[in-house]
Amino acid sequence: MxxxxxxxxxxxxxxxxxxxxxxxxxxxxxxSSDDTTATADTTATADTTATADTTAxxxxxxxxxxxxxxxxxxxxxxxxxxxxxxxxxxxxxxAAWVYVGPINDGGWTQTHDEGRQAVQTHFGDxxxxxxxxxxxxxxxxxxxxxxxxxxxxxxxxxxxxxxxxAFVAAAEKHPDVCFExxxxxxxxxxxxxxxxxxxxxxxxxxxxxxxxxxxGKIGYLASFGIPEVVRGINAFTLGARAVNPDATVKxxxxxxxxxxxxxxxxxxxxxxAGVDVLGMKGVDSPATGDAAKAAGIPWAGYNRDxxxxxxxxxxxxxxxxxDVYEIPRLQQVLDGTWTAGNYxxxxxxxxxxxxxxxxxxxxxxxxxxxxxxxxxxxNTGGQFTGPIIDNSGKEQLAAGKQxxxxxxxxxxxxxxxxxxxxxxx
Amino acid sequence: xxxxxxxxxxxxxxxWLNSAIPVFSLMGALxxxxxxxxxxxxxxxxxxxxxxxxGFLSQRAVTGTLRTATPLAFTGxxxxxxxxxxxxxxxxxxxxxxxxxxxxxxxxxxGGSAPVGITIIVMVLAGMLFGAMYASIxxxxxxxxxxxxxxxxxxxxxxxxxxxxxxxxNSRSYWRDPRSVGFPSGKPxxxxxFWPTYEVFSTSVSFGFLLAIAAAIVLWxxxxxxxxGFEIGIIADSPRAARYVGIRTKWTIVAVTAMSGxxxxxxxxxxxxxxxxxxxxxxxxxxxxxxxGIVVAxxxxxxxxxxxxxxxxMGGLTNAGYSLQGPDFPSGLVGTLQGLIxxxxxxxxxxxxxxxxxxxxxxxxxxx
Numbered sequence: 001m002x003x004x005x006x007x008x009x010x011x012x013x014x015x016x017x018x019x020x021x022x023x024x025x026x027x028x029x030x031x032s033s034d035d036t037t038a039t040a041d042t043t044a045t046a047d048t049t050a051t052a053d054t055t056a057x058x059x060x061x062x063x064x065x066x067x068x069x070x071x072x073x074x075x076x077x078x079x080x081x082x083x084x085x086x087x088x089x090x091x092x093x094x095a096a097w098v099y100v101g102p103i104n105d106g107g108w109t110q111t112h113d114e115g116r117q118a119v120q121t122h123f124g125d126x127x128x129x130x131x132x133x134x135x136x137x138x139x140x141x142x143x144x145x146x147x148x149x150x151x152x153x154x155x156x157x158x159x160x161x162x163x164x165x166a167f168v169a170a171a172e173k174h175p176d177v178c179f180e181x182x183x184x185x186x187x188x189x190x191x192x193x194x195x196x197x198x199x200x201x202x203x204x205x206x207x208x209x210x211x212x213x214x215x216g217k218i219g220y221l222a223s224f225g226i227p228e229v230v231r232g233i234n235a236f237t238l239g240a241r242a243v244n245p246d247a248t249v250k251x252x253x254x255x256x257x258x259x260x261x262x263x264x265x266x267x268x269x270x271x272x273a274g275v276d277v278l279g280m281k282g283v284d285s286p287a288t289g290d291a292a293k294a295a296g297i298p299w300a301g302y303n304r305d306x307x308x309x310x311x312x313x314x315x316x317x318x319x320x321x322x323d324v325y326e327i328p329r330l331q332q333v334l335d336g337t338w339t340a341g342n343y344x345x346x347x348x349x350x351x352x353x354x355x356x357x358x359x360x361x362x363x364x365x366x367x368x369x370x371x372x373x374x375x376x377x378x379n380t381g382g383q384f385t386g387p388i389i390d391n392s393g394k395e396q397l398a399a400g401k402q403x404x405x406x407x408x409x410x411x412x413x414x415x416x417x418x419x420x421x422x423x424x425x
Numbered sequence: 426x427x428x429x430x431x432x433x434x435x436x437x438x439x440x441w442l443n444s445a446i447p448v449f450s451l452m453g454a455l456x457x458x459x460x461x462x463x464x465x466x467x468x469x470x471x472x473x474x475x476x477x478x479x480g481f482l483s484q485r486a487v488t489g490t491l492r493t494a495t496p497l498a499f500t501g502x503x504x505x506x507x508x509x510x511x512x513x514x515x516x517x518x519x520x521x522x523x524x525x526x527x528x529x530x531x532x533x534x535x536g537g538s539a540p541v542g543i544t545i546i547v548m549v550l551a552g553m554l555f556g557a558m559y560a561s562i563x564x565x566x567x568x569x570x571x572x573x574x575x576x577x578x579x580x581x582x583x584x585x586x587x588x589x590x591x592x593x594x595n596s597r598s599y600w601r602d603p604r605s606v607g608f609p610s611g612k613p614x615x616x617x618x619f620w621p622t623y624e625v626f627s628t629s630v631s632f633g634f635l636l637a638i639a640a641a642i643v644l645w646x647x648x649x650x651x652x653x654g655f656e657i658g659i660i661a662d663s664p665r666a667a668r669y670v671g672i673r674t675k676w677t678i679v680a681v682t683a684m685s686g687x688x689x690x691x692x693x694x695x696x697x698x699x700x701x702x703x704x705x706x707x708x709x710x711x712x713x714x715x716x717x718g719i720v721v722a723x724x725x726x727x728x729x730x731x732x733x734x735x736x737x738x739m740g741g742l743t744n745a746g747y748s749l750q751g752p753d754f755p756s757g758l759v760g761t762l763q764g765l766i767x768x769x770x771x772x773x774x775x776x777x778x779x780x781x782x783x784x785x786x787x788x789x790x791x792x793x
Binding site: 102129130131132133134135136137138139140143144146147150151161162165224226255423 | 479483485489492493496590594595608609696700701705707708709711712743744747748750751752756
């Protein structure tokens with residue numbers, strides 16, 4: 001290739017690079033909403049995964065007693081002491097959120113930012129909040145945290161699983177700063193973990209889907225075959241079969257947290273395979289909803305209320321309320337009583353809830369769902385009560401028994417009625 | 426209607442232009458940026474001061490900037506090395522992944538037993554070897570079958586991404602931490618094999634960044650002093666002439682592509698050794714180091730030492746960008762400013778070869 005030719009090609013190459021870069025940036029956006037969620041399960045396995053410099057989360061502690069009080073769902077780390085990360089007299093408390101996606105991703109990051117805004121509204125000028133969006137997982141996070149601390153922020157919230165190591169390292173380096181991490185499993189004297197029982201609301205979404213299917217086949221998009229997602233698939237399937245005993249749930253693995261074109265394609269493949277309702281877990285974009293719209297079939301969403309934009313196909317779905325935890329925690333910082341620990345929110349304290357019901361959910365089904373919701377609010381994880389048989393016919397839970405918190409967090413089987421299997425690894 | 430100005434090729438390129446034009450480009454970017462900032466109700470001086478402070482001035486900022494710059498320096502040199510020969514290798518992204526795979530393999534394998542120094546050296550060699558082998562597929566296809574290397578190298582980036590995902594997410598491979606029951610993650614290296622950092626004027630500099638500087642110096646010497654460098658110049662100018670004088674063009678294309686891949690592989694190695702300390706399948710893919718490296722190479726005019734400087738500039742701009750954004754400074758505005766600076770830098774480049782002439786007073790050009 002002559003030099004002249006190479007000069008002709010160089011701008012093209014640069015353009016391609018920029019283009020691909022931009023597309024990839026788009027990915028980062030939400031890449032993580034779920035990656036974060038994905039990992040809550042690790043709380044259970046913390047004893048095995050925690051590294052030497054971190055303490056394991058309390059693994060075998062039973063699920064906290066249901067209560068409308070968030071504090072009942074919070075367990076301080078063993079021996080943890082209050083950390084004084086409050087502001088100086090007369091100064092506002094500076095708190096920052098680090099997001100992996102854009103604040104308007106229509107899913108995970110947006111729910112987190114709505115939580116931040118609720119915090120700001122609640123405290124007024126006593127607290128000054130800020131955020132950093134589109135922060136890719138990897139090397140960059142540590143520097144963003146350092147920068148936030150240099151700006152005087154003393155409470156930092158992390159909302160993507162891939163940020164965890166950077167948060168643990170920063171917590172060690174800055175013992176006077178309070179760190180709050182959503183959906184991880186590592187702990188430190190000044191690092192808390194917070195997440196909740198989305199499998200309860202996933203079950204209720206499954207009931208709506210089970211009632212909506214006419215042919216008895218539901219399509220379900222799932223990200224990775226990890227316990228958090230597996231738990232969601234099982235809960236959803238149990239819910240669907242509670243109202244429609246013959247219903248089956250066909251799984252399509254996306255192998256990504258956020259990949260709208262692949263999500264859409266997989267959803268369309270499910271439609272072609274004959275399902276007449278779509279659901280999802282661990283995937284962020286509303287691409288599944290787009291496929292449902294195109295096919296004219298009902299859709300049970302996830303993360304956030306999408307009833308406004310998908311009104312004609314919307315059923316309902318799990319919705320997170322992060323401020324249920326964040327507001328009282330910041331109050332503790334102001335009072336000087338903040339200690340690090342593990343929070344697992346429930347329907348009872350309002351951390352997880354159902355989003356708006358769509359017109360496609362009949363009055364009868366709503367009543368059923370609301371009744372079951374009250375039941376699960378009083379007994380989180382109660383949908384996993386035996387007998388539970390997996391989809392190879394093996395009994396996983398004897399009649400009358402209920403999975404422990406630890407078993408839920410390590411779930412690696414698919415219940416009867418799931419058409420699919422957990423991918424290798 | 427005729428444009429009021431036209432471009433005219435410069436017959437000579439005065440030396441002062443090489444430094445003056447980047448300076449004027451930057452000033453142009455700052456002025457246009459100021460208009461944008463004023464229009465959105467910000468004080469441009471405050472914003473520019475913050476970019477300087479958080480990207481380049483404070484000691485903490487310099488430490489962070491060098492960390493962000495390290496992978497970009499490697500991928501910048503990777504792209505520059507191939508472009509110099511006229512081989513448009515845009516596979517730095519994938520070659521970086523594969524280099525990281527190789528480095529993590531060796532680090533995990535001998536890290537527990539071999540002396541630390543040996544482990545680091547073998548990691549470096551393995552990262553280079555893996556990156557080089559992966560890139561040489563592109564080189565061989567290009568030299569033997571005249572395949573378009575833009576397409577093959579781009580496609581191989583996706584393949585490398587799938588390999589990473591497979592190793593960590595979809596299999597129980599040697600690289601995956603068997604204890605990661607929840608979210609699959611890479612097996613961590615032994616703590617003692619983490620690459621060292623050095624304190625230089627109370628700024629911490631990673632071993633990887635020093636390695637990048639060393640690589641840039643070696644490349645510069647190769648280009649200026651070695652036979653290979655001389656041959657690269659000739660092939661780039663005219664492959665046919667190169668063949669007539671007996672240069673093994675095909676061999677050189679494979680060798681240079683492999684070298685280019687080795688540089689990207691080093692970038693991946695440094696990610697494993699310096700920063701992540703395990704094969705971070707997601708982190709590697711989310712940062713677009715390889716693609717950003719192409720921009721670095723273009724801005725550095727394919728000069729390896731220039732690539733280091735540009736990487737530091739990009740690193741500082743990236744970090745300052747995160748520092749700027751917040752509730753009253755949307756990330757879109759940050760992107761606009763960064764884009765303006767990079768755009769004018771590339772656009773200004775044309776003025777080193779051409780000059781602007783007013784059309785009004787122009788003497789009618791004589792047809793050549």
